[in-house]
Amino acid sequence: MKLNIALLAGDGIGPEVINEAVKVSDAIAKKFNHQITWTPALTGACAIDAVGVPYPDETHEICMKADAVLFGAIGHPKYDNDPSAPVRPEQGLLLMRKKLGLFANVRPTFTFPSLIDNSPLKRERIEGTDLVFLRELTGGIYFGEKGRKDNGDTAFDNCVYTRAEVQRLAKKGFELAMTRSKKLCCVDKANVLETSRLWRETVQAMEKDYPEVTVSYEFVDAVAMRLVQWPNSYDVLITENLFGDILTDEASVISGSMGLMPSASVGEHTSLYEPIHGSYPQATGLNIANPLATILSAAMMFEDAFGLKDEAEAIRAVVNQSLEQGIVTEDLAPKGTKAYKTSEVGDWLVANL
Amino acid sequence: MKLNIALLAGDGIGPEVINEAVKVSDAIAKKFNHQITWTPALTGACAIDAVGVPYPDETHEICMKADAVLFGAIGHPKYDNDPSAPVRPEQGLLLMRKKLGLFANVRPTFTFPSLIDNSPLKRERIEGTDLVFLRELTGGIYFGEKGRKDNGDTAFDNCVYTRAEVQRLAKKGFELAMTRSKKLCCVDKANVLETSRLWRETVQAMEKDYPEVTVSYEFVDAVAMRLVQWPNSYDVLITENLFGDILTDEASVISGSMGLMPSASVGEHTSLYEPIHGSYPQATGLNIANPLATILSAAMMFEDAFGLKDEAEAIRAVVNQSLEQGIVTEDLAPKGTKAYKTSEVGDWLVANL
Numbered sequence: 001m002k003l004n005i006a007l008l009a010g011d012g013i014g015p016e017v018i019n020e021a022v023k024v025s026d027a028i029a030k031k032f033n034h035q036i037t038w039t040p041a042l043t044g045a046c047a048i049d050a051v052g053v054p055y056p057d058e059t060h061e062i063c064m065k066a067d068a069v070l071f072g073a074i075g076h077p078k079y080d081n082d083p084s085a086p087v088r089p090e091q092g093l094l095l096m097r098k099k100l101g102l103f104a105n106v107r108p109t110f111t112f113p114s115l116i117d118n119s120p121l122k123r124e125r126i127e128g129t130d131l132v133f134l135r136e137l138t139g140g141i142y143f144g145e146k147g148r149k150d151n152g153d154t155a156f157d158n159c160v161y162t163r164a165e166v167q168r169l170a171k172k173g174f175e176l177a178m179t180r181s182k183k184l185c186c187v188d189k190a191n192v193l194e195t196s197r198l199w200r201e202t203v204q205a206m207e208k209d210y211p212e213v214t215v216s217y218e219f220v221d222a223v224a225m226r227l228v229q230w231p232n233s234y235d236v237l238i239t240e241n242l243f244g245d246i247l248t249d250e251a252s253v254i255s256g257s258m259g260l261m262p263s264a265s266v267g268e269h270t271s272l273y274e275p276i277h278g279s280y281p282q283a284t285g286l287n288i289a290n291p292l293a294t295i296l297s298a299a300m301m302f303e304d305a306f307g308l309k310d311e312a313e314a315i316r317a318v319v320n321q322s323l324e325q326g327i328v329t330e331d332l333a334p335k336g337t338k339a340y341k342t343s344e345v346g347d348w349l350v351a352n353l
Numbered sequence: 354m355k356l357n358i359a360l361l362a363g364d365g366i367g368p369e370v371i372n373e374a375v376k377v378s379d380a381i382a383k384k385f386n387h388q389i390t391w392t393p394a395l396t397g398a399c400a401i402d403a404v405g406v407p408y409p410d411e412t413h414e415i416c417m418k419a420d421a422v423l424f425g426a427i428g429h430p431k432y433d434n435d436p437s438a439p440v441r442p443e444q445g446l447l448l449m450r451k452k453l454g455l456f457a458n459v460r461p462t463f464t465f466p467s468l469i470d471n472s473p474l475k476r477e478r479i480e481g482t483d484l485v486f487l488r489e490l491t492g493g494i495y496f497g498e499k500g501r502k503d504n505g506d507t508a509f510d511n512c513v514y515t516r517a518e519v520q521r522l523a524k525k526g527f528e529l530a531m532t533r534s535k536k537l538c539c540v541d542k543a544n545v546l547e548t549s550r551l552w553r554e555t556v557q558a559m560e561k562d563y564p565e566v567t568v569s570y571e572f573v574d575a576v577a578m579r580l581v582q583w584p585n586s587y588d589v590l591i592t593e594n595l596f597g598d599i600l601t602d603e604a605s606v607i608s609g610s611m612g613l614m615p616s617a618s619v620g621e622h623t624s625l626y627e628p629i630h631g632s633y634p635q636a637t638g639l640n641i642a643n644p645l646a647t648i649l650s651a652a653m654m655f656e657d658a659f660g661l662k663d664e665a666e667a668i669r670a671v672v673n674q675s676l677e678q679g680i681v682t683e684d685l686a687p688k689g690t691k692a693y694k695t696s697e698v699g700d701w702l703v704a705n706l
């Protein structure tokens with residue numbers, strides 16, 4: 001199979017972790033007889049530095065032509081303390097999501113038996129956790145009208161959703177639930193927000209099309225609690241953009257394996273795969289960042305974008321092996337044991353595939 | 354001293370836990386020579402049942418005339434599955450906050466040494482946690498214009514903040530930080546929202562008036578993570594209404610003592626004290642609910658509304674004693690040990706004051 005992949009390394013440790021994901025993907029391609037064409041493109045702070053905007057048109061064209069996008073991380077400390085700077089890396093991220101129509105962010109949280117003791121939660125609370133958030137990614141308060149009035153003394157952000165936007169996200173949620181344990185939780189704040197009431201009534205109306213799926217409705221504040229108390233009571237959760245931003249990040253730390261969590265953003269024109277961790281500026285260039293989340297994102301890409309399940313499984317299997325044998329970067333190496341470099345982990349995976 | 358207190362027991366277990374708080378408060382008043390006048394009033398589902406609205410004008414007048422309000426809990430399952438019912442208990446809560454001008458919700462999270470093993474977090478993560486959220490309570494997306502367009506197919510909620518609203522909340526935050534460790538964290542989403550940028554610039558401009566306070570700015574998604582990872586790294590946090598709703602609930606479960614957490618809402622006309630737990634309908638009338646959060650809310654009332662610090666300390670001391678001696682309701686009683694009834698806990702506290 002010919003795989004045409006746009007490669008957006010981004011900022012900070014992005015290039016380093018992407019590098020290892022490319023190595024592992026190329027090794028898989030060789031083993032399974034595929035041919036990958038990687039087309040690199042700029043995004044984030046490095047794009048601002050090079051061409052003045054964080055998501056250049058050229059990058060957009062490359063993404064649109066590709067079969068899938070593999071993405072590293074964006075963000076640079078020089079933009080951190082001034083969220084009102086006229087040009088910022090995050091704008092590139094939001095523009096990319098919108099222009100590529102990536103309306104569903106798929107964020108799994110699961111545990112690795114060998115890493116469970118890294119969790120801030122007690123073992124009995126986190127064990128068995130295997131949940132997936134579907135976060136709406138191109139609507140809501142992120143993209144509604146925003147601005148100032150009264151000489152700048154009043155600010156507003158409008159949160160808007162249409163029934164069609166809710167339906168297409170919820171449809172993915174129901175379909176995903178059908179492939180798992182047939183449990184779907186719709187997270188909203190329907191006791192306060194009109195957009196949430198639209199979410200709830202839309203999902204309720206879709207229940208009859210998926211009679212096997214058991215749907216529950218929970219308020220976002222209650223979910224923020226239960227995620228810490230009984231994360232293993234959840235399976236598939238669907239929610240709007242801002243709630244998803246907060247809850248998926250909360251969910252990502254409970255497993256103790258944040259450095260390993262992959263994600264996908266799927267939608268109208270293409271799909272994009274990225275680690276959930278950030279650009280980790282302090283580690284840039286040190287060859288110490290954990291590449292596994294990006295490598296597992298590549299596995300998601302093989303499976304979901306190309307239907308190559310065996311290839312994905314082969315990657316996951318060798319990652320598990322590396323964890324069990326302690327071939328890990330310093331974030332995962334127990335005190336007093338050897339920590340491997342980013343590139344050493346990638347090399348080991350390639351050698352053991 | 355004469356203390357004139359409005360008593361809003363509310364729904365579910367509200368009346369039972371309020372009853373114990375009244376017993377303890379009366380005992381304290383007797384001991385310290387104060388005279389409390391309690392004026393009961395209806396709110397919540399019980400008010401809807403009695404007079405058709407969840408926050409009757411009569412209740413509002415009683416609250417306005419009182420020196421402080423002690424509040425139980427509201428909410429009834431018959432309204433739970435239909436968040437778009439025309440009249441709902443929560444509307445009473447929102448109306449009450451708005452009409453009483455209760456713009457700052459004070460939500461401490463702290464640990465009790467004897468209960469630390471109830472936390473879902475590992476001991477080393479939660480130990481030493483002692484933080485306070487100040488949540489803005491009368492603005493933001495809760496109270497902005499909301500509605501439908503396009504025959505109901507588009508819903509919107511407007512989030513609005515003025516500089517003055519941010520200033521009065523932030524002022525309380527700075528003042529509280531000055532009485533504690535002089536650390537203030539402003540939680541926002543300034544990389545996306547215009548209202549958050551107003552929050553951030555307003556707080557930044559106030560820094561010079563409190564040169565001793567160290568202020569940090571963190572995005573809401575990052576705080577949702579760190580609250581689970583390193584809750585004891587926080588002290589005073591200020592945030593807007595919706596973020597506060599989610600994060601204070603998340604914070605409430607990490608200590609393992611949710612049934613004990615008190616809260617205050619302060620503002621223009623009066624102040625209100627309430628446990629953070631809900632109306633716990635399943636337990637209604639069974640005399641099993643934990644009254645300690647309400648009793649500790651009464652302690653907050655003595656201290657903050659009336660400046661009666663010794664009285665507050667006396668309540669806290671006897672509550673600690675009851676915990677240490679295991680005079681606790683079933684939610685806190687370890688398996689195989691005796692669980693006390695709601696009223697027995699209150700009686701024990703009164704007897705041991």
Ligand SMILES: CC(C)[C@H](C(=O)O)[C@@H](O)C(=O)O
Pocket residue numbers: 090093245544545574
């Ligand atoms: C960087 C920021 C704009 C972004 C978001 O809020 O969506 C990030 O937090 C994320 O979740 O991908």
Ligand SMILES: CC(C)[C@H](C(=O)O)[C@@H](O)C(=O)O
Pocket residue numbers: 191192221443446598
């Ligand atoms: C019941 C609901 C409207 C309320 C809120 O969202 O403010 C509650 O969750 C709270 O935090 O007091």
